[in-house]
Amino acid sequence: MATHALPDPVIRPGTPVDVDVPGLAAALRARVDGEIRFDDGTRAAYSTDGSNFRQVPIxxxxxxxxxxxxxxxxxxxxYGAPVLSRGGGTSLAGQCTNTAVVLDWSKYCGKLESVDADEATCVVQPGIVLDDLNRQLADTGLRFGPEPATHMNCTLGGMIGNNSCGATAQRTGKVVDNIAALEVLCYDGTRFWCGRDAEGGTAPHTPHRGQAPRPPADDEAYAEIERHGNRRAAIYRQLRHLRDTYAERIRETYPDIPRRVSGYNLDSLLPEHGFDVAGLLVGSESTLVTVLRAKLKLVPVLKERTLVVLGYPSVDKAAEAVPAILPHEPVALEGLDSKLLRDERIKHLNPSAISKLPEGRSFLMVQFGGEDIEAVDKQAQRMLDDLHDSPHQADVAFLDEPALETELWQVREAGLGATAHIPGKPDTFEGWEDSAVAPDRLGEYLRRLNALYEEFGYLSDTGPSLYGHFGQGCVHTRIPFDLYTASGVATYRRFLERAADLVVEFGGSLSGEHGDGQTRGELLPKMFGEDIVHAFGQLKAIFDPQDRMNPGKVVAPHPLDDNLRLGGDWSPATPQNLFFRYPHDGGSFAQAANRCVGVGRCRQQTTPSGQVMCPSYQVTREEEHSTRGRARLLFEMLDGHSDGPLTDGWRSTAVHDALDLCLACKGCKTDCPANVDMATYKAEFLAQHYRRRPWRRPRAHFSMGWLPAVAQLVGRLRLSRLVNAVTHTPPLSRLAVAAAGVEDREIPLFAGEPLQRWFARRGPRGDGARGTVLLWPDTFTNHFHPHVGQAAVELVESAGWRVEMPTAPLCCGLTWISTGQLGVAKKILTRTVRALAPHLHDGGLVLALEPSCTAVFRADAPELFPEDHDVRRLRDQTVTLAELLTDHSPGYRPPTVDGAKALAQVHCHQHAVLGWDADKRLLEQAGVDVERLDSGCCGLAGNFGFEPGHLPVSEACAERVLLPKVREADPDTTVLADGFSCRTQIHQLDSGGREAVHLAELLARPAREEGRR
Structure with missing residues (x-):
């Protein structure tokens, strides 16, 4: 091929390849410094991304x-194997799933290699997470501008691949506008820096220094590149020829709108854009090159911000106000409709922020920013003055509380997860979730789009919702496509074809943010015409003539209804004899396993404020140890596809191994936007995995699962001293640990007198003016920490309640649930419910002190017995100590703990099921200055930290935030932890000897001190 000639375009639609997989795997292990994984479990975990598509990797x-x-x-x-470069794996168009060798950059290649604050640039590796990058840049006063909603877990490599934008693009533009240079690698091994700040000549081969050279990319630099006569020079010559051939058609065809993300960036090659090869490669979705490093342009952090929310009667009216707002230069301009808010209310997301919205059924969130708050506020006021008495006048909420403003942005960012799996609504899917038009045509476009929804039967009072980056004409939505039947898939195809025609009619872009991948690759001729699509194929052939870089995406794409994760031929197993009833998923374990939409919130490397999910991923950084990865494995386990890598169902060792490091913290039940409940799925899996073969269970399942029965025996026979002596006297303690099959760590001490015996001896006291409450004697309070129960009894009686306590040896079944012994758990729980029924029938409250046991009554029991009325009563009448003293004790004021400071380690089950708002209110009333730790799970998580092989992960979880915060705390600061496991973890791992206390102990302290005086 002549170096000046353009190659024939790649036109093979996803050419299948015959790869020597064992040889490839062996060669990779021998030559590559990295983790090489060709096992079925890993391949299952990476089989899909955030899209409708599924392809099992090599x-x-x-x-x-x-x-x-x-x-x-x-x-x-x-070996001729295709390659797919992947970051956070949250792509919504199928570009991060392929039958290829997947390169996952996110675990190790996340370094910030250099920063030049004067130049306002930095050099990064592709696996760095956006939020992590901006945290590291904080001291410079700079940040990377584009910020998609997945900023807490998306990688810069993925952002470059998709040409990401986000709400901040109103101020900073797309990723393509913020790239100074890229170091790239072609499939054939050609490696070079490119971009306006990149060097002319050969690629630097000492990139570990993290410095991208920066001569200008002009004709002189191009001449220097061509002078070398190498493969890079040939690429640049062909790119110039491609540009010259199609320049006029590019100018005519490419829509002049802020959010054109569809197609390759051929416009970056135009002379007016400086022949920017790096700009060309941004948004190419791993189909042309692999990005090794990136030199990023940075922008100043906005010191001051003001948010104005405008309420309108309909979403199209809100959109029509956008052109009147844009001249005021907001830094962000987002739109959302009432359907999104309704979905978030149903899922109990961001309630306080939603309550502060102005009147209206659709809203614009208009943010202004700058150096001076007075100037920023004036800018916002000028906008409001201009809107006053205009057709775009709105109801206004002026938000200047940073915490509330942050939560309101979370309302907008939660859109994808919030609109998936809404109770009472059909499932929704991507497909047409990010189209874009010119902002001044947005209102009309939304009306036509709604008409299209109605024509296809997708429009109803419940959806689909509309939201997005209205200031740039980009619309997000998830649509209730029927992707379960052949006819539904056919309708899905027809809708996408019609929707593409509609957006082209408006001069818009099929994609305004998420890229083309497989969803829109087939539709590109509608937007660009056959000649430009032909040019795309030629561009692909310039960089990747063998079609080995992410084949079947963008160029020569697979059909948009091929490789579907569901589809008319999806035929998963339908497990029978389930223990949990999955009332939120129509009784279907398959639907429960299919809840994950791939948004990746579980892959956050640090625990966001007030969140727990996902502790094991935060420690291991492994996809299969994230909630998403485990959900994918469970989905594949059901074997709904002919090429599924997992074929042994409940007996799957791959699924077992992935679930083994799940702490069953239940954080995902609340923190996951789709409410994936991995703790429940793990318990179900373990129950089914060992069904009819209990001899295969590890000994720890019996020693830890049957702990309540052992504790009751120890208490009844008064053996606590003997057992404690055995378990705390070397070498007997080591023998005890070995016999129990648990980790070699301190076994908690049994109390000398269980709580039930103490209460029977003491008896109830007080006048009971508020009524009677039954205090639940959970195993941990009863047999290990009865002092907690004693403090609670005294406190509750002082509040005017009469306390009763069961005398029988009852249990909630928690330990049997967490070890997957669900048959026993259901029997235990049934006995308990029947014993409590008379109290429940009288409307009596049940006070539970241990969060994990409380969560059984409030969540696990109703999901095991959803139709049992007494179980429902138990759910509704079980309260925490803080709830009893706030919500059910009007006028009560807790004892004042003068000058007290506390660090609160909130139990993960309390976070996920019970909430901590009542505790916070009660502590504030008591005068306690409390800081809730953003530490996530303590790492012990019931039996998890005692099971063999779990100690390193358990300790690493505790060392992330909890233990350092405890060690740093002033000696007078109380460490507050209601969970027995949290107190045990602190007791055993804090070398400083700090002991955590229960809320009951802290609030009972003043009365006890007064009594001692």
Whole structure:
């Protein structure tokens, strides 16, 4: 081929390849510094992204450096294997799923290699997470501008691949506008820096220094590149020829709108854009090159911000106000409709922020920013003055509380997860979730889009919702496509074809943020015409003539209804004899396993404020140890596809191994936007995995699962001293640990007198003016920490309640649930419910002190027995100590704990099921200055930290935030932890000897001190 000629375009639609997989895997292991994973479990975990599509990878490579990735691609090239470069795996158009060798950059290749604050640039590796990058840049006063809703877990490599935007793009533009240079690798091994700040000449081969050279990319630089006569020079010559051939058609065809993300950025090659090869490669979705490093342009952090929310009667009216607002130069301009808010209310998301919205059924969130708050507020006021008495006048809420403003942005960012799996609504899917038009045509476009929804039967009072980056004409939505039947899939195809025609009619873009991938690749001719799509194929052939870079996406794409994760032929197993009833999923375990929409919130490397999910991922950084990865494995376990990697159902060792490090913290039940409940799924899996073969269970399941029965025996026979002596006297303690099959860590001491015996001896006291409450003697309070129960009894009686306590040895079944012994758990729980029924029938409250046991009554029991009325009563009448003293004790004021400061480690089950708002209110009333730790799960998580092989993860979870905060705390600061496991973890792992206390102990302290005086 002549170096000046354009190659024939790649036109093969996803050419299948015959790869020597064992040889490829062996060569990768021998030559690549990284983790090489070709096992079925890993392949199942990476089989899909956030889209409708599914393709099982050949294998996964987790390189430890960009240079290791270079070697991995060299090996793949020798074996002819396709390659897919993947970041956070949240793509919504199928670009992060393929039958290829997947390079996962997110575990090791996340370094910020250099920063030039004067130049306002930095050099990063592709696996760095956006929020982590901006945290590291905080001291410079700079940040990377584009910020998609997945900023807490998306990687810069993924953002470059998709040309991401987000709400901040109103101020900073798309990723393509913020790239100074890229270091890239072609499939054939050609490696070079490109972009306006990149060097002319050969690529630097000492990139570990993190410095991208920066001569200008003008004709002189181009001449220098061509002078070398190498493969890079040939690429640049062909790119110039491609540009010159199609320049006029590019100018005519590419829509002049802020959010054109569809198609390759051929416009970056135009002379007016400086022949920017890096700009060309942004948004190419791993189909042209692999990005090894990026030099990013940074912007100043806005010191002051003001948010104005405008309420309108309909979403199209809100959209029509956008052109009147844009001249005031907001830094963000977002729109959302009442249907999104309704979905969030149903899922109990962001309630306080939603309550502060102005009147209206649709809203614009208009943010202004700058250096001076007075100037920013004036800018906002000028906008309001201009809107006053205009057709776009709105009801106004002026929000200047930073916490409330942050929560309101979460309302908008929660859109994708909030609109998936809404109770009482059909499932919704991507497909047409990010179209874009010119902002001044947005109102009309939304009316036509709604008409299209109605024509296809997708429009109803319940959806689909509309929201998005209205200031740039980008619309987000999830649509109730029927992707379960052949006819539904056919309708899905027809809708996408009609929707593409509609957006082209408006001069818009099929994608305004999420890219083309497979969803829109087939539709690109409608937007660009056949000649430009032909140019796309030629561009692909310039960089990747063998079609080995993410084949079947963008160019020569698979059909938009091929490789569907569901589809008319999806036929999963329908497990029978389930223990949990899955009332939120129509009784279907398959639907429960299919809840995950791939948004990746579980992959956050740090625990966001007030969240727990997902502690094991935060420690291991492994996809299969995230909630998403485990959900994918469970989905694949049901074997609904002919090419499924997991074929042994409930007996799957791959699923077992992935679930083994799930702490069953239940954080995902609340923190996951789709409310995936992995703790429940794990318990079900363990129950089914060991069904009819209990001898295969680890000994720890019996020693830990049957702990309540052992504790009751120890208490009844008064053996606590003997047992404590055995378990705390070497070498007997080591023998005890070995016999129990648990980790070699301190076994908690049994109390000398259980709580029930103490209460029977003491008896109830007080006048009971508020009525009678039954205090639940959970195993941990009863047999290990009865002092907690004693403090609670005294406190509750002082509040005017009469306390009663069961005398029988009852249990909620928690330990049997967490070890997957669900048959026993159901029997235990049934006995308990029947014993409590008379109290419940009288409307009596049940006070539970241990959060994990309380969560059984409030969540697990109703999901095991959803139709049992007494179980429902138990759910509704079980209260925490704080709820009893606030919500059910009007006029009560807790004892004042003068000058007290506390660090609160909120139990993960309390966070997920019970909430901590009542505790916070009660502590404030008591005068306690409390800081809730953003520590997530303590790491012990019931039996998890005692099971063999879990100690390193358990300790690592505690060392992330909890233990350092405890060690740093002033000696007079109380460490507050209602969970027995949290108190035990602190007791055993804090070398400073700090002991945590229960809320009851803290609030009972003043009365006890007064009594001692």
């Amino acid at each position: 294998g996964v490579v987790v390189p430890r450096s960009p240079e290791a990735a270079v070697e991995a691609i060299a090996v793949a090239r020798e």
